[in-house]
Amino acid sequence: MGIRDRFRVPLLGTLRPDPFVKLNQHAKMVKKCTESMKESVYAYFDGDFETFNAKRIEVKELEGAADDLKKSLRNHLPGNIHMPVDKGTFLLLLTQQDKILDYEEDVVQWLSMRERTVPQDLSDDFKVLTDKVVETIAYFELAIFNIPDVLEASFTDDERNETKTYIKKVSGAEYESDTLERALTRKIFSLEDTMSPIGIYHLLRVVQLLGEVSNHAENASDRIRTLLAR
Amino acid sequence: MLDWFFALSFTDQLIIVIALVAGFYMAWTIGANDVANSMGTSVGSGALTLKKAVIVAGIFEFAGAVLVGKHVSGTIKSGIITPELINDPEVYALAMLACLIAATLWVFVATYYSLPISTTHAIVGAAIGIGLFISADYVNLSIVKNIALSWIFSPIAGGIISFLFFKVVIATVFSKKDPVAALKRVGPYLVFINVFIIVLSIFYKGLAKLGLAFGAQEAIELSLLLGLVGALVSAYIFSTLDHKRVRTDAERYRQVEHVFGYLQVMTACSVAFAHGANDVANAIGPLSAVFETMKAGTIVATSGVPLSILLLGGFGIVVGIATWGYKVIETVGKRITEITPSRGFCAEIGTTITVLVCSRFGIPISTTQVLIGSVMGVGFARGIAAIDFGIIRRIFVSWMLTLPISAISSILIYVALKGVLL
Numbered sequence: 001m002g003i004r005d006r007f008r009v010p011l012l013g014t015l016r017p018d019p020f021v022k023l024n025q026h027a028k029m030v031k032k033c034t035e036s037m038k039e040s041v042y043a044y045f046d047g048d049f050e051t052f053n054a055k056r057i058e059v060k061e062l063e064g065a066a067d068d069l070k071k072s073l074r075n076h077l078p079g080n081i082h083m084p085v086d087k088g089t090f091l092l093l094l095t096q097q098d099k100i101l102d103y104e105e106d107v108v109q110w111l112s113m114r115e116r117t118v119p120q121d122l123s124d125d126f127k128v129l130t131d132k133v134v135e136t137i138a139y140f141e142l143a144i145f146n147i148p149d150v151l152e153a154s155f156t157d158d159e160r161n162e163t164k165t166y167i168k169k170v171s172g173a174e175y176e177s178d179t180l181e182r183a184l185t186r187k188i189f190s191l192e193d194t195m196s197p198i199g200i201y202h203l204l205r206v207v208q209l210l211g212e213v214s215n216h217a218e219n220a221s222d223r224i225r226t227l228l229a230r
Numbered sequence: 231m232l233d234w235f236f237a238l239s240f241t242d243q244l245i246i247v248i249a250l251v252a253g254f255y256m257a258w259t260i261g262a263n264d265v266a267n268s269m270g271t272s273v274g275s276g277a278l279t280l281k282k283a284v285i286v287a288g289i290f291e292f293a294g295a296v297l298v299g300k301h302v303s304g305t306i307k308s309g310i311i312t313p314e315l316i317n318d319p320e321v322y323a324l325a326m327l328a329c330l331i332a333a334t335l336w337v338f339v340a341t342y343y344s345l346p347i348s349t350t351h352a353i354v355g356a357a358i359g360i361g362l363f364i365s366a367d368y369v370n371l372s373i374v375k376n377i378a379l380s381w382i383f384s385p386i387a388g389g390i391i392s393f394l395f396f397k398v399v400i401a402t403v404f405s406k407k408d409p410v411a412a413l414k415r416v417g418p419y420l421v422f423i424n425v426f427i428i429v430l431s432i433f434y435k436g437l438a439k440l441g442l443a444f445g446a447q448e449a450i451e452l453s454l455l456l457g458l459v460g461a462l463v464s465a466y467i468f469s470t471l472d473h474k475r476v477r478t479d480a481e482r483y484r485q486v487e488h489v490f491g492y493l494q495v496m497t498a499c500s501v502a503f504a505h506g507a508n509d510v511a512n513a514i515g516p517l518s519a520v521f522e523t524m525k526a527g528t529i530v531a532t533s534g535v536p537l538s539i540l541l542l543g544g545f546g547i548v549v550g551i552a553t554w555g556y557k558v559i560e561t562v563g564k565r566i567t568e569i570t571p572s573r574g575f576c577a578e579i580g581t582t583i584t585v586l587v588c589s590r591f592g593i594p595i596s597t598t599q600v601l602i603g604s605v606m607g608v609g610f611a612r613g614i615a616a617i618d619f620g621i622i623r624r625i626f627v628s629w630m631l632t633l634p635i636s637a638i639s640s641i642l643i644y645v646a647l648k649g650v651l652l
Contacts (some may be wrong), residue, residue, distance in 0.1 A: 010248050010346035010621055014602050015568045018615035030586035074313045081617040152483045152570070153404040154396070154612050159479070 013181070018082055019145060022073045023094060026066055027144045027191055030100050036102040037213075041130045043177040044111050045123035047049045049087045051114075057109040061104040070098050084151065085227045093223035100137065103212040110209055114202045122191075122203065124186050129210055134212040139169040140221050142183040150228060167221045174218040181211045233524055241651050242524050245327055253517030254328045259337055260349055260509050261291060261529060261550025266562040267601050268501035269630045273563030278426035278498070280563070284556045288548045290499045294506025295544035297311040297432045300535040301513070301592040302478075302508050306353060306515025310377070311361035311368045311593065313519070313529045323523045324647050325364060329356040330516035332640035336632065346621070347628045348596030351381070353512040354634045359637025360644055377593060384584055384595045385603025392580030392607035399572060400611070403486065409627040410485045417493060419459035423578060424500055429453040429509070431586040451459035467492065492570035499576035504585035505597040506547060512544035512594070569605070573613045580604040 040055030075095060077087060118126070143166035150159040188195075188203050235243065264291035269283040278286070299448040307313075307326070316322045333352035354377060361369035399416075434449035444452065471492075473485045518539040522530045569577070581601045588595045602621060609617040 004601065006342050006344070006563075007263050007266070008341050008344055008346055009263070009558065009562050010561060010598060010625065011267060011270070011602060012565055013568060014605060015348070016616035017617050018568055020615055077616075079560065080623075082606075082609055082617045082619050083615065084609070086587070129571055133489075146479075149479045149483065151615065153409075153479075154400045156400065156405045158405070172447075223567065224282045 004030055010131055017076070017097070019077060019081075019083065019090065020151060022069060022076075023090075023097075024145070024148065026069050026094065026097060027141065029062055029066040029069065030097060030137065033059055033066070033101050033104055033140070034134055034165055036062060037108055040108045040133050041111065041210075042127060044108075044115075045126050046116055047117045049115050052108075053112065056112055059105050059108050063101045066098060066101050070094055084155070089223060093220055093227060096220035096223050099216040100140075100213060100220060103187060103209055107206065107209045107213065110202075110205055114198070116199065116202075118203065119191075122184075125180075125187065126203075126206070126210075129177065129180045129184055131208065132173060132180055133210050133214045133217075136170055136173040136217045139166050139173055139216040142166040143170065143221050143224050147224070147227075149200060155228065155230070158195045163224060163228060167225050170218055170221040174214045177211065177214040183209050238523070238524060240644045245323055245355045245520060245651065246524050249327050249330060249517050249520040252327070252334050252534075253513045254542070256330065256334050256337070256349065256353075257510065257543045257546025258514035258550035258553075259334075260505075260513060261547035262342060262554035263550075263557040263558060264349075264509065264598060265291065265502065265547075265551045266558040268498045268505060268578070269559045270562030270566050271569045272491075272494055272498040272571075273559055273577075274566040275487075275491060275494065275571050275574065277571055278561055280556060283498075283559055283563075284551055286495070286499050286571060287555070287559075288551050291503035291506035291547045291551065292544040294503035294508075295547055296506075296537075296540045297512035298436060298503075298586070298589055299510040299514070299540050299543060302589055302594045303515040303518060303535045303540075305377075305592040305594055306357060306371065306511045307519040308532075309373045309536070310354065310357040310370060310450035310592060311364075312370055313523075315346060315368050316364065316529065319523045319527060319529050320652060321364065322529055323520045324651070325644055326516040326523075327361050327462075328640045328644035328647055329353065330513075330520075331643050332343040332356040332359075332636050333512065335639060336636050337415050339444065339635050340628075340632075344599075345628050345631070346625050347632045349509060349512045350594045350596045351629060351632045355633040355636035356640035357516075358633075358638045362637075363641045363644065375577055377595075379597050380588060380593045381599070384588055384593075385606075387581045388584040388600040388604035389607030389610070390605035391583050392576045392612045395579055396573070396576040396608045396611040396613050398577060403572075404483075408471050409482060411488060412487050413470070413486055414465075417489065419466055420466040420493060420575075420579070421464040421496060422457040422461040424496055424582065426453045426457035427550050427583055428503060429456045429499060431504075431590055434590070452521050464492075487571050490575050494571040494575045494578065495559035497575050497582060500582040501578045501585075501597070501601065504542065504582045504589065506584050507589040508595060508597055510540070510543040510547060514539050514605075517543075568615060573605075573608050574623060577601065577604040577612070580607060604609065 021047035036055050036058040040052050040059060043055060085092060143163050146163045150163060153159045184207050185204060186201055193201060265287045269287050272278040273280055273283050313322050333356045336352045337349050358374060360371060402416045403409050403413045430449055432452040433444045433452055434446065471489060476482050514535060520533045521539060581604045584600050585597050606617055608614055
């Protein structure tokens with residue numbers, strides 16, 4: 001403590017760093033990680049395992065960095081901090097947002113357990129499903145990146161409604177993703193005579209894990225809805 | 231001019247000199263430390279440069295101290311303890327000197343350890359302690375009770391006013407389709423309110439020495455007039471601010487904050503003014519008691535404060551700002567980035583109103599703690615991302631420390647001074 005710190009300004013101890021800044025940084029990591037996951041999955045189904053693994057490592061590292069950020073955010077929100085939103089809901093949103101990353105890592109790690117080329121037809125379907133999952137997250141990002149505006153305007157109806165429109169789009173995309181998952185699952189089962197049971201099991205689980213990513217994007221956006229309620 | 235001083239005994243001269251040094255140090259530390267409360271956020275948000283902040287803070291602290299400072303000074307001097315009852319000029323002068331030294335020492339220690347204490351609480355605690363020690367009869371309990379209540383209610387009042395102002399800002403600015411244009415329309419009304427309050431605090435039954443003491447009606451008329459002038463000037467300034475059309479909400483809100491930056495300069499100056507008006511008393515209340523008593527050789531039964539002492543207090547604060555306060559403003563400004571100009575404006579106008587009303591009623595309060603209450607008010611209106619309510623406990627602890635420590639040390643110093651000097 002230098003001589004410059006010898007003063008009494010309790011206002012400094014009254015104001016804490018804005019937790020939404022870190023939440024936003026975490027969301028930016030989700031955005032980056034989602035791009036890497038998409039490229040990784042595309043490379044896998046193109047049979048380019050080298051690119052796949054390079055991107056898989058990127059996903060793994062982003063997930064780890066985001067985890068650290070999550071922990072530091074949780075540690076800096078002790079009991080007597082007052083926020084303009086419910087702190088419990090804020091932390092639940094953070095948890096769900098972090099789960100998006102967890103499942104994105106699961107998708108690429110699970111894929112890496114068995115590196116085999118997949119029939120062209122199925123590969124295309126997987127890319128379509130991946131695109132839809134990425135779309136769900138893109139809408140979620142619109143919602144989460146609008147929160148600073150909501151805070152600045154202090155919860156005006158206009159800003160809350162804008163966020164809610166994005167949340168509705170997340171639900172819409174998640175529903176479409178569900179439909180694609182079921183169709184793809186059916187298609188994989190229909191190939192039981194031509195594919196190995198292990199291959200079928202591997203791909204079925206990929207479908208499930210991709211589905212989890214969009215499920216958690218929807219869960220996280222539902223938390224935003226609760227967060228913004230009056 | 232100073233003939234009376236040289237006619238005094240050496241002891242009495244010494245008492246005056248010590249009181250001058252301690253009083254000046256107190257004024258210095260009030261300027262050096264507390265000015266960051268009013269200017270820190272404006273410098274932090276970039277609304278003012280450090281240099282400009284130091285200049286305007288100096289001007290407004292000085293003006294507040296000289297123009298409105300006498301009311302609270304009177305309370306410190308002869309409200310908490312009743313000098314006429316003591317009847318012994320030297321006892322009274324020594325008691326006030328002990329009070330000043332005790333508060334000064336505790337403020338010095340607390341500043342070193344960054345404890346959230348208030349100079350006001352130190353001086354009031356010291357005065358109560360010394361009064362009780364000499365004789366409990368000398369302490370005016372109803373005034374002490376009012377002061378104690380005001381310490382609890384002034385931060386709450388600041389909080390409620392700031393809460394309401396922020397709600398008004400949301401409804402009249404942020405909820406509008408074009409918030410920048412809305413603020414340029416609403417802004418002059420806000421300026422009007424602020425100027426009205428400041429002018430009223432100066433002129434209503436004030437400035438008798440300059441022959442400018444107005445009655446209620448005249449003071450209100452003058453305040454309305456100058457408030458109107460302020461509103462027109464601000465309307466003109468806002469009309470010169472050119473804001474190009476922007477696409478995103480974020481950019482639009484940045485423009486709103488830019489306009490609020492101008493309003494926050496006004497409220498920061500107002501807080502400096504109110505702070506000078508209330509806190510200068512902590513330095514010059516006891517000083518003027520010593521000074522006048524020694525000069526007259528008898529206890530002077532007035533609650534007034536000589537203009538020369540007010541000027542000295544104001545000067546001490548300005549020196550504090552210029553020699554040390556700028557560093558504190560700079561450090562605080564760098565660390566406070568969580569308060570945007572719109573929030574700072576609301577917190578500061580609530581603080582100004584509360585502190586000036588208390589100042590006019592002669593109630594010594596802590597400007598710092600009113601500001602914290604006001605910031606919390608904005609927080610309750612969902613305006614601030616994270617507020618640490620632990621500060622309430624820390625402030626409470628600092629009250630519990632300050633009152634007994636300053637009371638007991640003022641008694642000890644009084645006994646020591648009496649032994650050495652009388």
